[in-house]
Every structure is written in structure tokens, then in C-alpha cells.
Amino acid sequence: MTKGLGVGIIGCGNISTAYLTLAPMFKGYTILAVADINMANAQARGDEFGVRAHTVDDMLAAPDIDLIINLTIPSVHVDVSRAILQAGKHVYSEKPFVLSLSEATELGELADAKGLRIGSAPDTFLGASHQLARNLIDSGAIGDVSSGTAVVMSHGMEDWHPNPDFFFLEGGGPILDLGPYYISNLVQLLGPVKKVTSFTGMASPTRTIANGPRNGETIPVETPTTIHALLSFESGAIITLLASWDVWKSDHPIMELYGSEGTMNIPDPNRFGGDLTITERDGDPVVKSWDHPFAVPNFEEIYANYRGAGLADMALSITAGRPHRCNADFATHVIEVLTSILTAGETGQVMTMQTTCIRPDVLGPDQARALLA
Numbered sequence: 001m002t003k004g005l006g007v008g009i010i011g012c013g014n015i016s017t018a019y020l021t022l023a024p025m026f027k028g029y030t031i032l033a034v035a036d037i038n039m040a041n042a043q044a045r046g047d048e049f050g051v052r053a054h055t056v057d058d059m060l061a062a063p064d065i066d067l068i069i070n071l072t073i074p075s076v077h078v079d080v081s082r083a084i085l086q087a088g089k090h091v092y093s094e095k096p097f098v099l100s101l102s103e104a105t106e107l108g109e110l111a112d113a114k115g116l117r118i119g120s121a122p123d124t125f126l127g128a129s130h131q132l133a134r135n136l137i138d139s140g141a142i143g144d145v146s147s148g149t150a151v152v153m154s155h156g157m158e159d160w161h162p163n164p165d166f167f168f169l170e171g172g173g174p175i176l177d178l179g180p181y182y183i184s185n186l187v188q189l190l191g192p193v194k195k196v197t198s199f200t201g202m203a204s205p206t207r208t209i210a211n212g213p214r215n216g217e218t219i220p221v222e223t224p225t226t227i228h229a230l231l232s233f234e235s236g237a238i239i240t241l242l243a244s245w246d247v248w249k250s251d252h253p254i255m256e257l258y259g260s261e262g263t264m265n266i267p268d269p270n271r272f273g274g275d276l277t278i279t280e281r282d283g284d285p286v287v288k289s290w291d292h293p294f295a296v297p298n299f300e301e302i303y304a305n306y307r308g309a310g311l312a313d314m315a316l317s318i319t320a321g322r323p324h325r326c327n328a329d330f331a332t333h334v335i336e337v338l339t340s341i342l343t344a345g346e347t348g349q350v351m352t353m354q355t356t357c358i359r360p361d362v363l364g365p366d367q368a369r370a371l372l373a
Helices: 014-025 039-049 056-061 074-086 101-114 128-138 173-177 179-190 309-320 328-347 365-369
Strands: 005-010 029-035 052-054 067-070 090-093 118-120 145-153 193-201 206-208 218-220 226-233 238-244 255-259 262-266 276-280 286-288
Touching: 005 014, 005 056, 005 309, 014 029, 014 039, 029 039, 029 056, 029 309, 039 052, 052 056, 056 074, 067 074, 067 309, 074 090, 074 101, 090 309, 101 118, 101 328, 118 309, 118 328, 128 179, 128 255, 128 262, 128 276, 145 179, 173 179, 173 226, 173 238, 173 328, 179 193, 179 226, 179 238, 179 255, 179 328, 193 328, 226 328
Parallel strands: 005 029, 005 067, 029 052, 067 090, 090 118, 145 238
Antiparallel strands: 145 255, 193 226, 206 218, 226 238, 255 262, 262 276, 276 286
16 A cells, blocks of 8 residues: 555666665655666666566656656756656655756746655755754854864775766766765755855876776766865855865864854764764863654664655655755755855856755654654
């Protein structure tokens, strides 16, 4: 029996496994079918999880599918999401939502014209640690936030991913691949961004795959792999973002916010959980926690992984006729910030945002429990 909205997936790559595995824990939707441009991939994933395997056209036409999750590669996100909306179905896209503000605006106008909803990952900012950070900031635990840092650093994906090409092409790089986690969390914590500027570069124009059947193959790098950005928020906070796939090791805190009454150290926004600490003025760091269901480790008995929470919130909100948290305005503002960082690196400009958004409602412990089956 279908639970809530009937949901389909287009794109049967690795990330589809996470959505299919975790879907039963949530209310509001049931994944009924999968589709892929490669029918063999769709059939294999459908057989693995006991759902129907469709061609993309059949998925778009399926009468029992109300909402489709777009898990295709970033370069075709806008085309696939457009087709989903034109078919009269809601769409929830993996990150990055699209690759330009104009694409986001087009999809938003199409959805509005058809009375449909758009949602987009990441939903990790709905995790226990990040919602606790939001709660503490809103309650004045560190006073007024004036500045902060956000750091995402590694050496890239060629050492472990057998087909890392797309990470280094348009739509990839540390800004558009991992940046959505960081910017989404900062916007839900501090509100919308007003201006950005940056310097960008790359350590090498090529990468060498170091694993799998393509071991030793050289691939091109066509997007910046080191970015130093400054973000000025409407709230007055100024955040330094360091994003690089040219770093072997770093001990920088992943995300810190500096307030008039103390410092907050926030765990990896790519995850739902982790330790959050506050240091009040001249005090010592104190770990903060709360009884939030998305803090419970459910992946390898170590990590909290609740991917699909944003989708559940969207599905239940559609049914109830209320706004959802991972909404189009939020995703559009985040993508404008990300693409403006890249544009600023190319042009040397200070970019003023054309969009804004309302911070998504807090997802406290009770609201999170309401999403779980």
C-alpha cells in the first residue's frame, strides 16, 4: 500500500541506493519506481529494492507517481527537472539544484504556473547538530554573530572514485559539489547572503585516476579546485569560506561562528550529526546536545544518516498545504551564492545577490519525530 505521495527516481547511480534504503523510515511518501537512461541500470536497481523499473518517458507518464527525485548528473539537472514539471509532477533534485540563477528562475516560474512544488538537497542542515546550532543561535547563546569560517578541504576524488570525471567538470568542483552543504547550513543559521567575492584557481589542469579499471588514466580539470571566498550576510555577519581539493591534510575547524558572547564550533554540514561545542567568552569548550531523533547513529553504527528528511518534509507539506523547508526560494538563493562565488573568482568583482530567502523553519525534536514512520 502506498504511503503518502507516490515517488519515482530518475537516475540510478550510487546516491539512489541511499534514498531507496532510507525511504521506509519516513512518513509522507513511498518510492514506487526507478528510471535511468540506461534501462539495465534501472532494472538492476529496481530488482535490488523491489520497485518498478521504467524508461524515463514511462516514469514521466506514470499516473501513480506524484513526485520525482532527480538524481541525474548536475549538467542535466535543469533539463530533467523541467521535464518532470512539464509532466505535471513535483520535483525534488539532488544538489546542486541547477547550475545558474537563470535556470533556477526558469524552473521556479514553471512550477508556479503549474501549481507544483520544487525541493532540493541538501537536507543535512535538518540534522540534529545543525538544528541545535540554529536553536542556540536564535536563543542568543553566543550573542550576535559577527563573523565565522567554513572550511572544506581534501585532495579530491580521483584516489577512490573509479569514474571521478564529473567532479572536475562544470557543475563539480568543491564549490558546486560540496559547497551546497556549507552554504545551505550557513543560510539556515544566519539568513540570506548579501554580497560575495572570491579568488579561485587550480593546482593542476589534469588529475590521474588512482584506482579501479581506469587506474592511471588522466582526466581534465575544467573548474576551479581551490576557492577562497568572502560572504557578507544581510545580518551583518562576514564569513570566510575556504574550499579546496588541492589539500592533503588540514586541521582547520570545519565551521566556526564568532559571536559577541562566545564561539560555536559546528560539525561537518555534509553529515546530520556530530559534536557541537560552545566556548563562552574566556571559558572552556562545552559540548552541547539535545534529544533529537536525527542524532541517533543509524549508518555503520557510527553516523547519523537521515537523507530523505527534506523529501519527507516536502511530501507531508504538500499534503498539508504548508511550506516545506528545502524549498525553491531557499535552493535558488543557495545556487546564486555558489555560482556568484565562481563568477567573482573569474572576474574579480564583488557580486551583489539578486535573490533572498526566508530561513527555513527550525526542525526541532518533535518536528523531526513527526517525519519518521
